[in-house]
Amino acid sequence: MPVDVRIPGEVAAVLRYYVYALRDPRDGKVFYVGKGIGDRINAHVREAGADPVSERAKLRTINEIEAAGQDVDLLFLRTGIEDENDAFMVEQSIIDAFAADGHKLTNLVRGHESGRYGLASLPAVVARYKAEPCPPIPYPVIMLKIQNGWRADMNEREVYEKTRGHWKIAPWVREEAQYALGIAYGIVRGAYRIDSWFPSEMPWDRGKNRWGFVGESAPELADTVGTQVRDVFPNQVMYRRFLSGYGRPSVDADPSHSN
Numbered sequence: 319m320p321v322d323v324r325i326p327g328e329v330a331a332v333l334r335y336y337v338y339a340l341r342d343p344r345d346g347k348v349f350y351v352g353k354g355i356g357d358r359i360n361a362h363v364r365e366a367g368a369d370p371v372s373e374r375a376k377l378r379t380i381n382e383i384e385a386a387g388q389d390v391d392l393l394f395l396r397t398g399i400e401d402e403n404d405a406f407m408v409e410q411s412i413i414d415a416f417a418a419d420g421h422k423l424t425n426l427v428r429g430h431e432s433g434r435y436g437l438a439s440l441p442a443v444v445a446r447y448k449a450e451p452c453p454p455i456p457y458p459v460i461m462l463k464i465q466n467g468w469r470a471d472m473n474e475r476e477v478y479e480k481t482r483g484h485w486k487i488a489p490w491v492r493e494e495a496q497y498a499l500g501i502a503y504g505i506v507r508g509a510y511r512i513d514s515w516f517p518s519e520m521p522w523d524r525g526k527n528r529w530g531f532v533g534e535s536a537p538e539l540a541d542t543v544g545t546q547v548r549d550v551f552p553n554q555v556m557y558r559r560f561l562s563g564y565g566r567p568s569v570d571a572d573p574s575h576s577n
Contacts, residue, residue, distance in 0.1 A: 325357045333397045335405035337412060340376070341391035342383060350376050350424050351395070351412050353405040359392050376424035410436055418471065438470035441544050445505045446470075449546040452506060455539065455564035460487070460495040460512075461550050463557040465502040474535070477508040483530020484518035491560045492529065497536055504548035509539035 325333070338359045340350040350362070363380060383390050395412060399405045414437035416423055438446070464480045472480070481500030492515045500508040510533040518528040550559050 324360065330356045333394075335399040335402055336397040337395045337399070337405060337408045339393045339395055339412075340380070341393055342379065343388045343391050344383065344386060348393075348416070348421075348423070349379050351409060351416070352425075353399075353402075353409040355402075355405075359394070363390055363392075375426075379424060407435075436470075439472065442470040442472075442507075445544040445546075449505050449544060452542050452545040452547045452564060455497070455542065455561075457496045457539075458494045458560070458562055459497040459499060459564060460491060460558060460560045461499045461501050461547060463502070463551060464500045464507065468502040468507070472507070474508065478510060478533075478535070481508050481510060482533065484520065484523055484528035485530070485558055486527060487515070487529045487558070494562075495560060497539060498531060498533065499539070499542065499547070501547060501551070504546050504551070506542045506545050506547060509536045509542050510534060511536040 333355075335353060335355050336359075337351065337353045339348045340352075340362060341348045352358070352362075354361075362376065363384075365377060380390055396408050399408060413423065413425060417437055462481055462485060464477070468480060469476075477500055481498055487495075495512055498510045498512055499506050500510075510531075512531045512533045514532045515529045516532065518526075518530055520528075547564070550561070550564075551557075
């Protein structure tokens with residue numbers, strides 16, 4: 319049975335808000351980070367038997383630990399935090415630090431306001447606050463919306479893999495497009511020279527005529543990365559657009575705009 323060490327009121331008064339972690343004693347790895355006040359750190363173990371759908375991954379881990387005859391390690395990461403907003407920020411920073419290292423937690427969300435202030439690469443942060451208009455592009459280019467699944471902390475290789483496919487691309491566009499830009503939330507995240515196209519072999523793409531490209535980073539378009547092209551996608555339905563050159567008359571890669 320887990321040892322239930324309650325936090326006395328006088329201790330809670332000193333702790334104020336705090337950020338804590340739950341650690342699995344079987345492998346020594348943290349599996350959950352949270353913030354709380356009072357006796358919150360103990361609540362997860364007491365809730366484990368209830369197993370609510372919203373927190374099944376965390377509570378399942380707790381149940382597995384107890385079934386193995388061990389207790390969850392309850393760790394304070396920072397105490398004496400004066401207000402809840404500061405506690406949220408500390409919690410988010412720790413969650414993001416684990417994410418940056420590839421450590422998977424059971425937290426359902428990455429933290430309070432993580433999309434606005436959280437884990438992000440240097441180019442993504444600069445583009446978030448100061449994205450200049452994209453300079454003219456004198457080449458046939460296809461712009462591909464990659465924001466579904468895009469993360470602000472993606473590295474260059476991940477952006478390339480996300481941009482290269484797979485897409486519904488008409489034959490004439492595959493012949494004419496020389497470059498591809500990966501676009502997320504109106505910002506150019508990567509620019510690539512297209513060397514060749516290949517049909518998707520993914521099972522879920524079977525019969526859908528989707529294509530991917532093989533290419534490499536385009537240094538001649540390096541000045542476009544981090545700039546904004548919000549005028550290219552005037553609605554939420556469009557997810558790719560072929561242009562004979564940015565700033566020139568454009569042609570849709572597939573008039574249906576279907577996925």
